Amino acid sequence: xxxxxxxxxxxxxxxxxxxxxxxxxxxxxxxxxxxxxxxxxxxxxxxxxxxxxxxxxxxxxxxxxxxxxxxxxxxxxxxxxxxxxxxxxxxxxxxxxxxxxxxxxxxxxxxxxxxxxxxxxxxxxxxxxxxxxxxxxxxxxxxxxxxxxxxxxxxxxxxxxxxxxxxxxxxxxxxxxxxxxxxxxxxxxxxxxxxxxxxxxxxxxxxxxxxxxxxxxxxxxxxxxxxxxxxxxxxxxxxxxxxxxxxxxxxxxxxxxxxxxxxxxxxxxxxxxxxxxxxxxxxxxxxxxxxxxxxxxxxxxxx
Numbered sequence: 001x002x003x004x005x006x007x008x009x010x011x012x013x014x015x016x017x018x019x020x021x022x023x024x025x026x027x028x029x030x031x032x033x034x035x036x037x038x039x040x041x042x043x044x045x046x047x048x049x050x051x052x053x054x055x056x057x058x059x060x061x062x063x064x065x066x067x068x069x070x071x072x073x074x075x076x077x078x079x080x081x082x083x084x085x086x087x088x089x090x091x092x093x094x095x096x097x098x099x100x101x102x103x104x105x106x107x108x109x110x111x112x113x114x115x116x117x118x119x120x121x122x123x124x125x126x127x128x129x130x131x132x133x134x135x136x137x138x139x140x141x142x143x144x145x146x147x148x149x150x151x152x153x154x155x156x157x158x159x160x161x162x163x164x165x166x167x168x169x170x171x172x173x174x175x176x177x178x179x180x181x182x183x184x185x186x187x188x189x190x191x192x193x194x195x196x197x198x199x200x201x202x203x204x205x206x207x208x209x210x211x212x213x214x215x216x217x218x219x220x221x222x223x224x225x226x227x228x229x230x231x232x233x234x235x236x237x238x239x240x241x242x243x244x245x246x247x248x249x250x251x252x253x254x255x256x257x258x259x260x261x262x263x264x265x266x267x268x269x270x271x272x273x274x275x276x277x278x279x280x281x282x283x284x285x286x287x288x289x290x291x292x293x294x295x296x297x298x299x300x301x302x303x
Contacts (some may be wrong), residue, residue, distance in 0.1 A: 053301035059085030063287030074277035084288035115145030115165035143167035180213025211236035
């Protein structure tokens, strides 16, 4: 997979680095993907041998991100965050332009890896739908991800994948709590060397989750009911759909990229919740990192 999710990988890393200083902004379902690899490592060169690409690269920069406080919220937050750049081109563990993942099985067209996702905490604002309710805890999600390569052009410029990530969500707190299972199948198209060496990624697909997960975000317990907020038990099932477009480019020691994500909640099982104020939402961000350290050991990646 997937350039689109690779951008989210870097942004999620930035969110993780600032969790301790969270100001109440909430990025719902920030995916740390388990994408399809380009190919296995075939050769490991000694230092200075100059074979392939560096085994690892490190960098640091900044990103500006604007997003709704949660899917369905009518309030937005904008933040400037640190943007780590981490590349590791190992045989089973990888973090590169296709995202971060641990490879469990790699065939010619089918790959099974670990799919990760996260959300940062959200404070209940005095003028928001969750006024007087407990703050939303941040979450961490992990589970298997089946990736199927549907098509790749002969020059490897275009690649179309179908992915089936299933994840268990766990709250980030002193006593972690499992809050449900998510399923987000999606179709992803990567375009490499587009319009002057830009990489372009586009993905779209429906979202599903069980009752426990939806209750965490959209349920209203009777003790928090008010004149303008009825008690509500959120059911499981369909959660709308999502589409993401992302772009990135490497310019010498600089990496830059951005994304635009659209969420649609029409028909979502939890849409009647009084916490859902909008049926659509847009998230956007742009970041740049400067690569300051590179491994002298080289690998060949099958690109």
